[in-house]
Amino acid sequence: MAKGLTSRATDYSQWYNELVIKADLAENSAVRGCMVIKPYGYSIWEKMQAALDAMFKRTGHSNAYFPLFIPKSFFTKEASHVEGFAKECAVVTHYRLKNDPNGKGIIVDETAKLEEELIVRPTSETIIWNTYKGWIQSYRDLPILVNQWANVVRWEMRTRLFLRTAEFLWQEGHTAHATAQEAIDETNTMLDVYAEFAENFMALPVIKGRKTENERFAGAVDTLCIEALMQDGKALQCGTSHFLGQNFAKAFDVKFTSKDGNLEHVWATSWGVSTRLVGALIMAHSDDNGLVLPPKLAPLQAVIVPIYKTDEEYKKVGDAARSVKSALEAKGISVKFDDRETHKPGWKFAEYELKGVPVRIAIGPNDVANGTVEIARRDTLEKKLYPAGQAAETVASLLDEIQQNLYDRALKFRQENTHQVDSYDEFRKIIDGKAGFVSAHWDGTAETEQKIKEETKATIRCIPFDGEATPGLCIYSGKPSKERVLFAKAY
């Protein structure tokens, strides 16, 4: 176990909190609820951004940028949207400071009060639809397929690094379409993009599904999501894609003239993922030794640690290390030769394990003599000797293997922790125990969902797309149900 890291079994939540700090991903800032994302953590986010951004572009989207501030009045235009966000908005009321006449530092200049307060965006639907009104007149102006990489602020009661911070980074796609079907297709396409990203890059199996009315995004007609299971048996929503219908077009009066000359409201979608994904990545794969990162998102895929006593040994070991390094780089592997003399090999081993570097290569005098290198993989902690000449191919295939293994491991875990139940007793037994996903029949009412939440803390994560559509009886009310839904305790 890594030095001073609480084990997952002892206290999962504490393990997570400590790991984020110890692995140097982020730290709490001087501002309540807001984190500083440190370089190592930010480079994971950059990897995520790069992969997602390429996928957005491939599906026809372009990036743009809208203001951080939104006039307060914009929020009143879509009723359920206001209701959803009103309680967690930061509000700007003044635009100037002045010296305190009593000499006690600096105070807000009351004469510089804004005519209309500005809301720090909790999400950008309103400012964007206000803008789109000017962009759209004809069906020829559609579709608009825009994404924005931005920060948003939601004044959360309680925060946790990456999982829930008052300010967070995300991307939000906002599209406008001529027909409902086209918008619905877009909603589905982007959900698929998210699922593909989670599975291929994060090595995180996800369940695609639809939110119930209770859990739906404020202002959406339909909310689709991907849900993943963390190692403690709790679910984490990893991305959402909303079909907004004509709600925002109506609220902001965005109409277009169709091919046949009719004036119609535009159809909309919005979709987003946030820095919360970094939290998901940590919780899904990491262990009591520290982070375990999937090779496709690891800032550093391999590290070479030299071992030597004398200068003469260092020269030979260093030459061998540099030649392995260039062989790896030739294969497009990101690799660092850590020749710092300020830390010993054992220290480096532990450090890179804590930071989740997928592959570690150790080269010492024995290796130089035998023409070998020692290659260790982070996911299984297995170490083996390989001929130095094969280092590059070995690492390349090992990275693929690790990526796959992490996915397989997470999938196996999810399968073992997904239970189908037909009674409320069984349901409670699982939810109160190791938790996980529970597939059960539900009568489709918000009241039942609410009651179950109050009694067990479990919520309906989604109505899965690939669930069995066989009818049954609601585990709570005994009323008829047309399909099973997925329950879990959630983050």
Place this chain on the structure above:
RNA sequence: CGGGGUGUGGCGCAGUUGGUAGCGCGCUUGCUUUGGGAGCAAGAAGCCCCCAGUUCGAGUCUGGGCACCCCGACCA
């Protein structure tokens, strides 16, 4: 916003009946080390969260603030 907890070198903590602050890690320097978080030696580093009060004297007692953390409610 309710309940609980904590504020002491950079970090983690100890500090007894009130007497002027200590331990571990880290840091600096030197020597020995280097295949799983090295050893020894010598150093540097403190507004004991803030403000009042009690007292000859407060890290310690009293009152009032503030901040952060954890558990709920709220939420991506």
